[in-house]
Amino acid sequence: MTDPRTTPGPHATEGPRPGRRPGGPDTRGEILDAARKTFADKGFTATSIRAVAREAGVDAALVHHYFDSKDSLFIESMALPVDPRQIAAAVLDGPRDEIGRRLATAFLEVWESADGQQRMRAILRSVVASDEVARAMREGITQLVLQPVSKALDVPDAELRVSLVATQLIGLAMVRYLIELEPVVSADLQILVDRLAPVLQHHLTG
Amino acid sequence: MTDPRTTPGPHATEGPRPGRRPGGPDTRGEILDAARKTFADKGFTATSIRAVAREAGVDAALVHHYFDSKDSLFIESMALPVDPRQIAAAVLDGPRDEIGRRLATAFLEVWESADGQQRMRAILRSVVASDEVARAMREGITQLVLQPVSKALDVPDAELRVSLVATQLIGLAMVRYLIELEPVVSADLQILVDRLAPVLQHHLTG
Known part of the structure; x- marks a missing residue:
């Protein structure tokens, strides 16, 4: 079996390959x-x-x-379903003592849309499967979201607090959408928001 | 190409295969x-x-x-590094209002030992990679640990509470040991216990 992606086509030797291709259809x-x-x-x-x-x-x-x-x-x-900078800005915008609730709501909204869930699940799987993807995602999300949010929060240990929030949210995604552990899988969104809001709030400002 | 696992060996037809083998060396x-x-x-x-x-x-x-x-x-x-029933019993044994702290400590102790971390990381990876392993682990842990702990807790919504604890613990493991997000990766164990204890306590009895 030959791999069509690595086998030269019939015209491969007819001329020099351009070093820089102009904009093509894709x-x-x-x-x-x-x-x-x-x-x-x-x-x-x-x-x-x-x-x-x-x-x-x-x-x-x-x-x-x-x-x-x-x-x-x-x-x-990376096929993120949303711009995480916009989510972060929306979560930061509003009363400080309700930030945990806004965050829980925004995070679940992304995961509950069909496209968002498919994309996020694929991202989570590839982060776990590949150290390289994990590094890219870790560095990207840190610079695009975690560091700006830490600065905006203006509390001691802000970076630790924000990364602890990440532990709770990533774990929720793992349990509800990947491991599918009951009763978290079937729980109403509003109940999950009610349970997570105080915990996220505690991580951030408690 | 033939698959050696499905191709009969040279002696395959020489005698009847024993249906039940006696105890051999392995x-x-x-x-x-x-x-x-x-x-x-x-x-x-x-x-x-x-x-x-x-x-x-x-x-x-x-x-x-x-x-x-x-x-x-x-x-x-499943190569669990510890018997989770023993961990659960130890965590349940003691003052109710310090259960979050005992749980955070016990969970991190397992992950911080070299053998424990290697095994738990492999388990987490195979759960994410395979729906079948995820189901086996989900059902096994539910019956061995989550259900008995839910019963012992004797609070309303005990099963939801215990599974929310699972979200926080699995997320911590993901962020500290697989995604390796700072500053959670380098954080002192005692600091992590201090941060997680009230959150786990809230999920369980708050």
Whole structure:
């Protein structure tokens, strides 16, 4: 059996391969593939638009044409169902003593939509299966969400508090959507929000 | 390509295959392999000592010779680093308002030992990777630990409370030992216990 992806086509030797391809019909998708690979290889921090362009074999300007920043490239290539920066901003906006409730509600809303649940489950699975994906996701989410939220909270130990919130939310997702342990799986959303809100609030400001 | 596991060996037709093998040098290991397969195929509830014996090609009495119950077979075949029933009993034994602290301490102790961490990480990975392993583990842990603890607690919504405790503990394990998110990874054990104790206590009795 030959692998069509690695076997040269009939015209492979007819001319020199262009080093930088111009924008083709699926250039955007190819840039996202290259970004996914680069984030996994280098992590989020060490990845640059230029490195993604090099991996995709296109000019950096073309990457900028499709994506306004490394952050957007991360969010799209990792197939996040929402922009986590928008969620964070919405959760921070409002009375400080209800932040746990807003967070529980927002987190469950993403997971309860069909598309969101499918994407988040795939992300959780690939984070557990691959140390490289775990590193990319850990670095990306830390820089896009956890650090800005920690700064905005303005409490002692903010980074520890925010990462403890992550333990509760990730564990909820694991138990409700992956391990499917009862009665958490069948629990009404409102009951889950009621139970999680004070715990998240305690982690953040208690 | 032929698969050596399904291709008959050269002597396959020379004599009748024994239906029930007597105890050989690694009978115990073979019973554990058969148990692992049976728990994954049928789940914990529907698995019996007899089904495991059948899968291993030995007499049920031989399984009973090595393992005193289906529960022990589960704990050993799933390579749990500790007997979770003992942990549960120790956590329940003592003042009710310090149960969260005893639980946080006991859970982290298991994960902090080198052997425990290696085993628990492997379990977490295989639960996420396989729906069958997830079902076996979910059913087994529910019957061995969660249900008895729920009964012992004697509070309203005990089962929901105990499964919410599971969300916090599984999330802590994910973040500290698999995703390795700072500052939870480097946090002192005592600090983690101090942060988790009130949250676990709230889930259980708050």
